[in-house]
Amino acid sequence: MSESPKPRSGRTAHGRRRVRSALALAAMELFAAQGFEATTVDQIADTAGVGRRTFFRYFRSKEDVVFPGHDERLAEVKEHLEAADRSADPLRVLAETAEFVLDMYLAEPEVSLKRFELTRQVSALRDKEIASIDRYQRVFARYLRDRCAGEPSGELRAAVAAAAVVATHNHVLRQWLRSGGELDARAELRRALEQVTAALAGQWCAAEPESVVVGAVVRTTAPAGVVLKQVEDALRDLPR
Amino acid sequence: MSESPKPRSGRTAHGRRRVRSALALAAMELFAAQGFEATTVDQIADTAGVGRRTFFRYFRSKEDVVFPGHDERLAEVKEHLEAADRSADPLRVLAETAEFVLDMYLAEPEVSLKRFELTRQVSALRDKEIASIDRYQRVFARYLRDRCAGEPSGELRAAVAAAAVVATHNHVLRQWLRSGGELDARAELRRALEQVTAALAGQWCAAEPESVVVGAVVRTTAPAGVVLKQVEDALRDLPR
Missing domain, CATH: 1.10.10.60 (Homeodomain-like)
Incomplete structure (x- = not known):
């Protein structure tokens, strides 16, 4: 053969x-x-x-x-955020998006590691990298500003939460680069973002309420099966 | 005359x-x-x-x-953080330092406003500004890493809290620039930082404990003046 x-x-x-x-x-x-x-x-x-x-x-x-793929990835990130479910927790959406950005670095480890070495030596390149990261942060903040619109201090909260998510991403990326590409960066990012978004949740930018009031008056002496049936009927009438 | x-x-x-x-x-x-x-x-x-x-x-x-005074101010910020009281709340120390950075922009409003106009047009200059801001963020993060050393996820928490303080500073700075220098930026920064550091406090990086146990056994039936005297005596014996 x-x-x-x-x-x-x-x-x-x-x-x-x-x-x-x-x-x-x-x-x-x-x-x-x-x-x-x-x-x-x-x-x-x-x-x-x-x-x-x-x-x-x-x-x-x-x-x-210097940063191959950054422009395309940024455009994809914007599309992803625009298409995201409006009832989903905005911090959860950003966390997923941060994983998507990290994947770009992980897909070309040799280039990422070489660049890391280089940016530590050449400050002009480091500046370009920082500017590139800042573009993601601005897109993240814009998404949150839109989702938090109307909340008190919405613009401040959006700026702070976007900065927190990007800082978490960069922290994990740095750890991966320092490990020479050995760290399980995806798992580490997920863990770290869970911690950070949990700390910010509620205080920062809440998901749009999906709350639904189910009106079903039932006699408390009715058997459980009857109660369940009545609640089911009430739910069936709700708009999907 | x-x-x-x-x-x-x-x-x-x-x-x-x-x-x-x-x-x-x-x-x-x-x-x-x-x-x-x-x-x-x-x-x-x-x-x-x-x-x-x-x-x-x-x-x-x-x-x-492009950013007159940034190098000097950054050096002063480092000195300020190194000299800061180790028993003070680290987020409180960073908040004060952020005010000190803002003052640099407020001291030369004409230059700051002109630069704002320019950085919106010339992306290379905007990149330089972002890199310059990132230097503060790295110094802030280093300070917190040092203060949070030993705490679980100390490095992550330091990175996130530093990013949050810098994002708050930048948010207020932008509002001031957009207002054409009219906004009371110092008051606005103080208010915004209080909100952000309150949200992060406890969860992020705690001050070194200053707790002091005052051992003074007093009879509950003793007059208030006697109790006070005994507490005073106990406090006097504590190391300063």
Whole structure:
């Protein structure tokens, strides 16, 4: 039996990811060696063994290459929040969204770890990373502001809760990076977010009330089966 | 009676502040008109009507001019936190420190308002501002990590509480900027921080216990004056 032919780089999802990672790693090596400003797109493409046009098929700019996927992920995060169930606990929705953001780092561990090393050395890149994280925080805050609208101090509460969720995400991400990618980051994030959202819940931004008053007058001497039947009937009449 | 002579610019505290503000405003006008990267220190100095050497007497770099005083203030914040009373509530200490940071913006309203306008237009400058704010957040988190050391999830709690205090500061700062400098930002920050630290208190990072057991056995039938005297005596023996 002959082996199936290898897919050509860039033509399959796997190939595309490989080219993108190669470009990102090449860029970060050059940034570390000669600085961010001094590095050109041509040099990055050369080092990764592809052409300038290929670079621009993957990244919009030199800035974009430092955090591959951030723009797309941010757009997905916005869509996700807009589509989220309005009766769901807003902090719960944000917690799920934070897991989704973390997944982006976990999907390309080599790039994430290299970048972590680099951002500790090159303060300009660290600043870019911080700005990138801040974009998520602003999207999170906007979502909460919308959900908390009308609550007393809604805007303040939204800003604080968004900051708390993002700080939790970053704390777990840092721990994962420090562990060299060994930590079970998904489980750790879930645990930490449960702790943080539990502390904030109620005080910060409540889910829209889903409370339903079931009016069913029953004689207390009626057998349990009859009571249950009457409550069931009452529930059946409620709008779905 | 003749008027007292005007102080020469740059020789008095007032004159120094005037030159510094002129440089900062000139820089921000140039950044808005032609971009941050394309603007040189010489152009900034020219526009402010001073020489290149004068520029470097006030600012270390072109980056520094965007947020005048940030480096010094950050150093002062670190000193303030290191010197803070170890028995004081750490969130209370951070709240005071946040007020101290806000004062920096309030001291030069013209520069702060101009910068706000500019950072909304020039994303590179906005990124620099965000990075600058993040430095405070990291210093705040480090302080809390140190104060919460040994508590369960101490590092997570420190990260979240620091983010909450900084988000509160930024929320009030933004409101003040949007009001064109009209809002009583100090009062508003105090009110907002009271609300946020009250919500976090106890759950996040407790002050070191200052509890003192006063052992003074008194007969319940003794007159109030005698009881008071005995308690006073007991307190006098406690280490200061």
